[in-house]
Amino acid sequence: MEHHVYEAEHHAFRELCKEFLAREAVPHNDEWEKAGIVDRDVWRKAGAVGLLGMDVDERHGGGGQRDFRFNAVLVEEIVAAGASGLGFGLHNDVVAPYLTDLTTEDQQNRWLPGFCSGDIVTAIAMSEPAAGSDLAGIRTTAVRDGDSWVLNGQKTFITNGELADLVIVVAKTDPSRGAHGISLFGVERGTPGFSRGRRLEKVGLKANDTAELFFDDCRIPSDHLIGQENQGFYHLMANLPRERLGIAVAAVAAAEHILSVTLDYAKSRAAFGRPIGKFQHNRFLLAELDTEVTIARTFLNACIVEQNAGRLSVTDAAKAKWWTTELQNKVADRCLQLHGGYGFMLEYPVAKAWLNSRVQTIYGGTTEIMKEIIGRSLGL
Ligand SMILES: Cc1cc2nc3c(=O)[nH]c(=O)nc-3n(C[C@H](O)[C@H](O)[C@H](O)COP(=O)(O)OP(=O)(O)OC[C@H]3O[C@@H](n4cnc5c(N)ncnc54)[C@H](O)[C@@H]3O)c2cc1C
Numbered sequence: 001m002e003h004h005v006y007e008a009e010h011h012a013f014r015e016l017c018k019e020f021l022a023r024e025a026v027p028h029n030d031e032w033e034k035a036g037i038v039d040r041d042v043w044r045k046a047g048a049v050g051l052l053g054m055d056v057d058e059r060h061g062g063g064g065q066r067d068f069r070f071n072a073v074l075v076e077e078i079v080a081a082g083a084s085g086l087g088f089g090l091h092n093d094v095v096a097p098y099l100t101d102l103t104t105e106d107q108q109n110r111w112l113p114g115f116c117s118g119d120i121v122t123a124i125a126m127s128e129p130a131a132g133s134d135l136a137g138i139r140t141t142a143v144r145d146g147d148s149w150v151l152n153g154q155k156t157f158i159t160n161g162e163l164a165d166l167v168i169v170v171a172k173t174d175p176s177r178g179a180h181g182i183s184l185f186g187v188e189r190g191t192p193g194f195s196r197g198r199r200l201e202k203v204g205l206k207a208n209d210t211a212e213l214f215f216d217d218c219r220i221p222s223d224h225l226i227g228q229e230n231q232g233f234y235h236l237m238a239n240l241p242r243e244r245l246g247i248a249v250a251a252v253a254a255a256e257h258i259l260s261v262t263l264d265y266a267k268s269r270a271a272f273g274r275p276i277g278k279f280q281h282n283r284f285l286l287a288e289l290d291t292e293v294t295i296a297r298t299f300l301n302a303c304i305v306e307q308n309a310g311r312l313s314v315t316d317a318a319k320a321k322w323w324t325t326e327l328q329n330k331v332a333d334r335c336l337q338l339h340g341g342y343g344f345m346l347e348y349p350v351a352k353a354w355l356n357s358r359v360q361t362i363y364g365g366t367t368e369i370m371k372e373i374i375g376r377s378l379g380l
Pocket of ligand 1: 123124125126127130131132133134156157158159160202205210359362363367368369372
C-alpha cells in the first residue's frame with residue numbers, strides 16, 4: 001500500500017531529494033545541531049536543484065507544479081535523512097500559498113524569485129508570548145501612517161526566525177474588531193525597528209532555528225500588506241489546512257521510518273536466547289504499530305488527494321494533524337522502549353526521533369485545538 005499516491009515523476013523527485021540530502025545535509029547535521037541553526041548556504045544549494053517553490057510559477061523561477069505530492073516527498077526524505085534543521089517544509093508548505101495566492105504582481109516579482117532560489121528564506125509569525133492557540137488575542141499592532149504601516153509588538157517560537165529574509169507578520173489593524181481586525185504583512189530583513197531575540201533552546205529539532213522577533217516602530221511600505229486589510233484571519237484559516245497536512249506528512253514519515261528501524265533492531269537484538277521481536281508482547285506491539293501506521297498512511301494519502309483537488313476540509317486536516325502526530329509520539333515512545341538502554345542514547349536514531357516528535361502535537365495548532373475544530377463540525 002505504501003506510497004500509492006505517487007507516480008513516476010514523484011519517484012524521480014524523491015531520488016533527487018535523497019541525493020541532495022545525502023550530499024548537502026547529512027554530513028553537516030551534527031554540526032548544525034550543535035550550532036542550533038543550519039548553514040545559510042544550504043538554502044541556495046536547495047534552490048539551485050529545485051527543492052524550493054515547487055508549486056511557484058515557472059516565470060518566477062519555481063517548479064510550476066501545483067501538486068502537493070512533491071512537497072510531501074521532500075518532507076518525507078528530510079525526515080528519513082534526519083535533517084530536521086532544514087525548514088523547507090515551513091517555506092514550501094506553509095508560506096508559499098500566501099506569496100503565490102494573496103500577493104500583487106509587484107509583490108510576486110519582488111519576493112518569489114528569491115523564494116525559489118533560496119536567497120529569500122521565509123517565516124510566518126503568528127504566535128506571541130501571550131497568545132498561541134487564541135490567535136485573536138495577539139497584541140502586535142500595525143497602524144497606517146501615510147504611505148507606510150508602523151508595526152509594534154513581539155512574536156515568539158518562530159521557525160526559521162533567525163535565517164528569515166522575509167517574515168509574514170500577523171498584526172492587528174483594527175484592535176476593536178477581534179478576528180475581523182487582523183492583517184498580514186511582509187517584513188524584510190534589515191527593516192529599521194525589526195530585530196531578533198535569542199536563538200531558543202529546544203527539546204528537539206535542534207538544528208532548526210526558532211526565534212523571538214521584535215517590532216519597535218517598524219515602518220514598512222504600505223504595499224507590503226499581504227492580502228486584504230482586516231481579512232488576515234480568513235487568509236490564515238484558508239491556509240492552515242495545508243500547513244496541518246504538511247505536519248501530518250512529517251508525522252507519518254517519521255512513524256514509518258522509526259518503525260522500520262525498530263523492526264530491524266527487534267530482529268537483531270537478542271535476549272534470553274531469541275530476538276526480542278519474537279517475544280509475543282513485542283511481536284503484538286509491533287503488529288499494532290504497523291497496523292496504525294498503515295491506517296495513518298492511508299488517510300494521509302486520501303488527504304493529499306483532497307488537497308490537490310482543492311477540497312481538503314478544515315476538519316479533515318485537523319483529524320489528520322492530531323491523529324498522526326499523536327501516533328508519531330506513541331510510535332517513537334514504544335520504539336525507544338524496544339531499544340532498551342540504547343534507545344536513550346542520542347547516537348541511536350530512535351532517541352532523536354523521540355525528541356523531535358514531541359513538538360508535533362503542539363505547533364500548527366495543538367491536539368486540543370484540532371479536537372475543538374472537529375467537535376464544532378459535529379455541531380458540539
Ligand atoms: C518548535 C516550535 C516552532 C513553532 N513555529 C511557529 C511558527 O513558525 N510560527 C508561529 O506563529 N508559531 C510557531 N510556533 C508556536 C505554536 O504554534 C504554538 O506554541 C501553539 O499554537 C500553542 O500556542 P501556545 O504555545 O501559546 O499555547 P497555549 O495556547 O497557551 O496553550 C497551552 C495549553 O492549553 C491548551 N488549550 C488552549 N486553548 C484550549 C482550548 N480551547 N481547549 C482545550 N485546551 C486548550 C493547549 O492545547 C495547550 O495544551 C512554534 C512552536 C514551537 C514549539
